[in-house]
Amino acid sequence: MSDSRRNFLVSSFGASGAAWLTANWPAQVAAAEKAQGLGAFTYFTREQAADVDAMAAQIYPSDATPGAKEAQVIYFIDLALVTFAQDKQDIYAKGLAELSAKTGGRRFASLSSSEQIATLTSIEATPFFKTVRDHTIMGMFSAPQHGGNYKKIGWTQIGFDDSLNFRAPFGAYDKA
Amino acid sequence: MKKYNPTEEVDFVVIGSGAAGGVMAKQLALAGFSVVVMEQGNWGAYGHEQDYTKDELSNRFPTEQDLLISDPKKHRNTFRRNANEKAVAGNHNFGCVVGGGTVTYGASSWRHLPWEFDEASRFGTMKGTGIADWPVSYDEIEPYYTQAEWEIGISGPNVKTPLIAPMSKPYPCQPLPMKSSGALVMKAAQKLNLTVTPNVAAIITEPMNGRSACINCGACSGYGCQTKARSSSAVALLPFAVATGNCEIRVNSYVREITVDASGRATGVTYLDKVNNNREVFQKAKCVVLSANGTETPRLLLMSKSNRFPQGLANSSGIVGKYLMVGNGGGASGLFDDPLNEYKGCVTGAAVLSYVPNDVKGRGWYGGGRMTARGQMSPMQYGLAGPHGAPSWGAGYKKALIEQANRRLTMVNFISQLPIETNMVDLDPEVKDVWGLPALRITTTSHENDFKAMRFFIDKSVEILKAAGAHTVWADQVNDSRGGSHARGTCRIGNDPKSSVANKYHRAHDVPNLFIVDGSSLVTGGRNHPTMTISALAYRCADHLVKAARTGNVTI
Numbered sequence: 004m005s006d007s008r009r010n011f012l013v014s015s016f017g018a019s020g021a022a023w024l025t026a027n028w029p030a031q032v033a034a035a036e037k038a039q040g041l042g043a044f045t046y047f048t049r050e051q052a053a054d055v056d057a058m059a060a061q062i063y064p065s066d067a068t069p070g071a072k073e074a075q076v077i078y079f080i081d082l083a084l085v086t087f088a089q090d091k092q093d094i095y096a097k098g099l100a101e102l103s104a105k106t107g108g109r110r111f112a113s114l115s116s117s118e119q120i121a122t123l124t125s126i127e128a129t130p131f132f133k134t135v136r137d138h139t140i141m142g143m144f145s146a147p148q149h150g151g152n153y154k155k156i157g158w159t160q161i162g163f164d165d166s167l168n169f170r171a172p173f174g175a176y177d178k179a
Numbered sequence: 180m181k182k183y184n185p186t187e188e189v190d191f192v193v194i195g196s197g198a199a200g201g202v203m204a205k206q207l208a209l210a211g212f213s214v215v216v217m218e219q220g221n222w223g224a225y226g227h228e229q230d231y232t233k234d235e236l237s238n239r240f241p242t243e244q245d246l247l248i249s250d251p252k253k254h255r256n257t258f259r260r261n262a263n264e265k266a267v268a269g270n271h272n273f274g275c276v277v278g279g280g281t282v283t284y285g286a287s288s289w290r291h292l293p294w295e296f297d298e299a300s301r302f303g304t305m306k307g308t309g310i311a312d313w314p315v316s317y318d319e320i321e322p323y324y325t326q327a328e329w330e331i332g333i334s335g336p337n338v339k340t341p342l343i344a345p346m347s348k349p350y351p352c353q354p355l356p357m358k359s360s361g362a363l364v365m366k367a368a369q370k371l372n373l374t375v376t377p378n379v380a381a382i383i384t385e386p387m388n389g390r391s392a393c394i395n396c397g398a399c400s401g402y403g404c405q406t407k408a409r410s411s412s413a414v415a416l417l418p419f420a421v422a423t424g425n426c427e428i429r430v431n432s433y434v435r436e437i438t439v440d441a442s443g444r445a446t447g448v449t450y451l452d453k454v455n456n457n458r459e460v461f462q463k464a465k466c467v468v469l470s471a472n473g474t475e476t477p478r479l480l481l482m483s484k485s486n487r488f489p490q491g492l493a494n495s496s497g498i499v500g501k502y503l504m505v506g507n508g509g510g511a512s513g514l515f516d517d518p519l520n521e522y523k524g525c526v527t528g529a530a531v532l533s534y535v536p537n538d539v540k541g542r543g544w545y546g547g548g549r550m551t552a553r554g555q556m557s558p559m560q561y562g563l564a565g566p567h568g569a570p571s572w573g574a575g576y577k578k579a580l581i582e583q584a585n586r587r588l589t590m591v592n593f594i595s596q597l598p599i600e601t602n603m604v605d606l607d608p609e610v611k612d613v614w615g616l617p618a619l620r621i622t623t624t625s626h627e628n629d630f631k632a633m634r635f636f637i638d639k640s641v642e643i644l645k646a647a648g649a650h651t652v653w654a655d656q657v658n659d660s661r662g663g664s665h666a667r668g669t670c671r672i673g674n675d676p677k678s679s680v681a682n683k684y685h686r687a688h689d690v691p692n693l694f695i696v697d698g699s700s701l702v703t704g705g706r707n708h709p710t711m712t713i714s715a716l717a718y719r720c721a722d723h724l725v726k727a728a729r730t731g732n733v734t735i
Binding site for chain 2: 136
């Protein structure tokens with residue numbers, strides 16, 4: 004979704020419209036909230052969102068180039084859990100509770116980067132981690148309309164051109 | 180569109196709207212007969228194809244309304260290696276929309292070669308297999324291949340080589356671009372002395388029959404085609420059937436039984452109206468054409484039990500569902516220095532034809548295969564599968580993902596599989612689908628010979644990738660298929676009612692007004708590119724059926 008569309012949604016629907024939209028237009032609501040930068044989420048609490056955001060940032064880190072944080076993957080996941088991935092809500096609820104137990108009640112987001120990596124490595128084989136991993140990657144590389152891949156950051160990184168049509172030659176080896 | 184009342188006896192009910200059903204519907208409707216096509220799936224974007232999504236996420240998680248391929252969670256099926264095992268939940272699926280599998284298929288459209296119709300006579304049979312000659316020769320089917328290619332719309336090379344079946348007329352369209360994958364394989368072919376051609380595809384490259392040419396958008400295999408360039412049954416055949424005013428396509432209609440009268444003639448079909456609380460409806464018909472695909476066709480026959488046909492309909496031979504061939508593959512991948520950008524254009528780049536023929540003495544195994552070149556496709560799929568030889572997340576994952584992006588070439592091979600009686604589909608004795616009908620059960624393990632074939636093609640793939648200049652090459656594991664597309668052989672045609680289900684014109688040996696034509700009809704599997712042969716068989720069947728109906732040989 005384009006920035007102008009986000010802004011349009013924000014300006015068109017104030018707080019009073021939000022309840023109706025939550026019920027009827029979750030994709031747009033989430034996108035609008037995201038643009039507002041209020042940290043308001045459709046599925047996650049703010050604390051949960053901060054933890055999942057930190058997980059995503061370790062799964063697809065920001066270094067010399069942008070990562071999951073800049074691609075706003077957290078909003079993709081938040082939206083996914085109330086749309087096509089509703090069946091994964093339990094995995095997140097249970098997984099986040101277990102994560103909290105593992106860190107002795109400290110928020111995952113508050114751990115140092117090396118502590119976060121060690122924690123994630125220890126839960127690598129769990130359905131929770133695998134789901135967050137897949138959702139992070141989907142949020143990086145699916146169309147921006149789904150909440151992530153902000154400004155096509157993910158697509159740009161892997162050289163994916165989303166034009167509607169192409170003409171040969173397509174690559175380096177079929178050039179005449 | 181013409182609508183028939185189910186109580187009205189129509190001339191033909193055609194079960195299935197895919198590669199075979201579309202041909203049957205069109206030819207029968209054009210000949211003036213009344214036809215109802217039964218389709219389990221929904222419309223898809225029939226008639227408004229621009230609405231097929233190119234969005235990878237929406238395509239991967241379609242809503243019920245937009246479903247193009249059956250969902251194994253609903254169309255439950257089970258799998259086991261052999262009859263001694265208890266079957267576990269399976270992932271088999273099939274095209275489930277108006278147009279069937281042709282709406283989303285890769286669209287490769289190779290003819291079988293002349294010697295693929297009489298392999299038993301030509302090369303001999305093998306103990307423990309059901310290798311047999313077809314009751315139809317290549318010369319008999321050739322005119323129907325030509326008709327299918329021109330009416331459906333096929334693009335391909337016009338090259339004369341013994342590795343391609345002789346054609347009485349060239350393809351109507353020039354081939355698709357070779358892509359970078361094709362160019363690299365061509366380079367290897369020069370070193371290794373291999374024959375490589377562009378793919379033969381049911382994708383038009385110039386305007387044809389009111390449809391526009393392929394725009395190389397890349398949202399291809401697995402997606403519905405927005406421009407109607409892919410010659411699916413839903414754009415190339417069914418609209419012409421409907422335009423006659425004789426044909427109704429009845430969607431969301433899940434046939435659960437072909438009914439018969441006391442004399443053993445088919446009287447029509449009973450189906451579940453999926454959008455009306457699955458209420459049962461009986462559609463009366465003078466003649467039934469079964470084209471539901473290589474697994475749904477035998478399943479429906481086995482579900483159509485009656486006092487007269489206690490083993491299932493048209494199954495006096497006991498071989499309905501047997502000799503299943505699900506299609507083996509396996510290959511290798513390599514990485515190159517520069518981007519191939521294989522996500523642009525149709526999925527398949529080029530074909531290596533050199534190993535299509537049999538060479539039992541030279542290679543020590545029976546069969547052959549067609550190798551195809553392709554690369555990494557859509558971005559989400561690439562990210563989820565991950566880069567080669569890297570961690571599955573974190574900094575190492577990201578680095579490798581970016582470095583390898585668009586630089587992968589994969590050889591995907593289409594390999595022969597021997598028909599074996601114990602490889603089969605039947606009805607699971609316990610599991611039901613969500614409509615309460617017995618789940619499909621697949622039992623299959625490839626013949627030892629076929630594992631040798633897969634090994635051969637994996638090794639050849641590695642050789643080609645190295646010759647093409649890949650700096651890193653890795654091979655697939657040898658693994659035989661458990662189901663999915665390309666199911667064949669489960670209602671084989673033949674002259675002997677004891678060893679085949681239908682005759683050479685596809686008339687069921689046991690039921691005079693039941694015709695069975697689709698992937699299930701194939702006697703041997705060819706090189707695992709079945710669709711063009713299914714189309715040609717259907718044109719031939721329809722030609723015969725129209726003549727028979729007009730002369731009273733089928734009572735209409």
